[in-house]
Amino acid sequence: MYSNAYKKLVSLPPLLWVGLFLLLPYALMLAHSFWAVRDGMLVRQPDLHNYVTLFSKPVYAAVLVRTMRIAAAVTLCSLLLGYPLAYYLSFHAGAPKELLYQLVIVPLWVSYLVRGYAWKTILGSEGVLNGFFEYLHLTHEPVAFLLYSPFAVVVMLTHIYTPFVFLPIYAALEHIPRTLVEASEDLGAGAAQTFLRVILPLSIPGLLAGATFAFVLSLGDFLAPLLVGGASSTMIANVVQSLFGAAYDRPLGSAISVGLVIITVSLLVLSERLEKRWRYQ
C-alpha cells in the first residue's frame, strides 16, 4: 500500500504535536512537583516535600473533598435532568425528535463564559430570580445564597454539563433494538417493568459515560467558582491557579495537578471497566 517512508512522514506532525504540547508539559509538571521554591527562586532538587505538604495540611484535603462533593452533585443533577430527557426523546418524542435533539445541542455552541455570566444575572441579588420572587411577594429582600455559593456553582455546572450527560445516554437508548421492548411486553411486562428490566440495564454504558463526563469536567473546573461561586466554594483548580499565579509556588501547584491527573485517570479507567461489563452487543 503505502511506503514506510510515507507512513513515517505523515505520522510525524501528529507525533510532534502530541510530544510538544502534551507529553512535554506533563513531564515538566511531574518534574516541577518534586522541585521547590526558595526565596522566589526555583530550586531543582527533587524531593517529596510538596506531597508531604498536601497530605499534612488539612486545607487541601478539605478543598478536594468540597470539589468532589460539588462534582458529585453536578453529576447527580445532570443525570436526573439528562436521563429523562434522553429517554423521552428516544422513545416518546415522535416526529419532533430531530428538532428537540438540535435544541439540546445548541447551548454547546454558546461560549462557556457567556453562559456563566447569564447565571450571574439570573442568580444575583439584583438578578432575574430575586426580582421575580419579590414581584410575587415571596421575599422582601434578596435571597443571598443564590449567588456566591456552592449552590450557584452546582446550578451553573449542571446547566453546562447536562448536554454532555444527555448525549451518550441518548446514543445508548437509540441503540436498543425496539424489538426488545416489544419482546418484553410480549412476555407480560408492562411499561414500568420493561423500563427497569430491559431499557435501564441496556443504557447503563451510556449512563456511566455521561456521569464520567460530568464528574471529571466538574472536577477540573475553575471558572464557575470564580464567576458565581465566591470564597465559600473555592475548588481545587482555583487553588492550583492561585499557586501558579499570585502565590508563585508552581511546584506545589504541580503536585496538586499530578494528584488530579491520577484521580481523573483512575476514574476514566474505572468507568471504562464498568462500561465494558455492561456492554453486550
Add this chain to the structure above:
Amino acid sequence: MSSVAANSLDPASAVLLEVRGVAKRFGTREVLRNISLTIAEGEFLTLLGESGSGKTTLLRLVAGFEEPTAGEIWMSGVRLDLLPPYQRRVNTVFQNYALFPHLSVRENVAYGLRVDEALRMVKMQEFAASRPSKLSGGQQQRVALARALVNRPLLLLLDEPLSALDANLRKQMQSELKALQREMGITFLFVTHDQEEAMALSDRIALMRDGALEQVATAREIYAHPATAYTARFIGQTNLLRGEILDGMARCGAIEWPSDDPGGAAIFSLRPEAIRLASDAVALPGTARFRAALQQQFFSGASELLEVNCSGQLLRVRISARGPLSGGHEFVFSTADAVRVQE
C-alpha cells in the same frame, strides 16, 4: 373463491382466533385490506407472501404491537385488539430472536417463568447460564422459542423464525418445530415468504398479496387448485396457459382439449409434473396431446426438468429421470390437471 369454503379446517375443532374485517393504514399507505381469517385450536396456519404483502403487519396486530385501523380480533371469546400486548395470551418468536443481551439464557426464558421445563423442551438446558452472544444462530433460535413457550400461550406467533439459519439447520428446525407444535398442542401462526417451508409445515396456508388474502386453504388444496394465476405461480412451479374457451373447446396456442367450462378468455395452470412424454400413439379420452421441441434439459437426480417449445409457447415438464433427450416429442396431460384460474 374457494378460500371461503376452505377457511375452516375442520368443523369439529373450535375456533381459537378470529380476525374480522381488519384493515391497517400507515399514513396514507394501506398495508392490510379487509382481512377476515379464523384459526382453529391446535392448527398450524402459515401466512405466506412476498415482502410487503402485509403478513408481518397482520402478525403484529395479533401480538398487539400495532392497532388495527378497522375491524376486530377475537380470541376464545375475548376481544383481543383492545388489550395491551402484555395482557394477551399470545407470545411471539421474533425474526431476529430479540433475546435480551444483558440476560443469560435462563434469565431470558425466566422473563416469562417456568424456565427449566421450557429449556428442556428445546434441548438447551446445558446453556442455561450462557449469554445469548455466546450462542450460535440455531441455539439462539431455540432460546427464543423456549422464551415464547414458557408462558404456555394459547397462540404462538412466529415471524420468519428460520430465515436467518442456513439450509440444513433450517430443515432440521422445521421438523423440530412441527414436532413441538404437535406435542404441545399450541396453535401456531407462522409468517414466511418461503413457499416450500409453508407447504412443509402448515395445516393451512393463507397466501397474502398487497395487503389482502389471496387464498386460504390446505397446502395440498392450494397446490392442486390454485384460485388465481398469482397463487399458481407463487406456490410451486407451474405453466400458465393463456387462451380461450369456445364452443366447448379450450384453446391455448397449439394445445387444445374439450372443456365444459363457460366460454370466454381463460387462464389454465398446468403443473410441470402433470405433463408426461406420450407413450401411446393415440390420445386417450380425458387427455390432451401436443408436440413440442426440447430446448433445455435439467437433470436433478430422481427427476429432470425439460423446457419445451410448443409452436412458440414455452412449457416446463418434469419427468422421472430417463437420460438425454433431443428433438421433437409428443407430450400428454390429463385435462383435469389443467386448472382454470383467475387473473
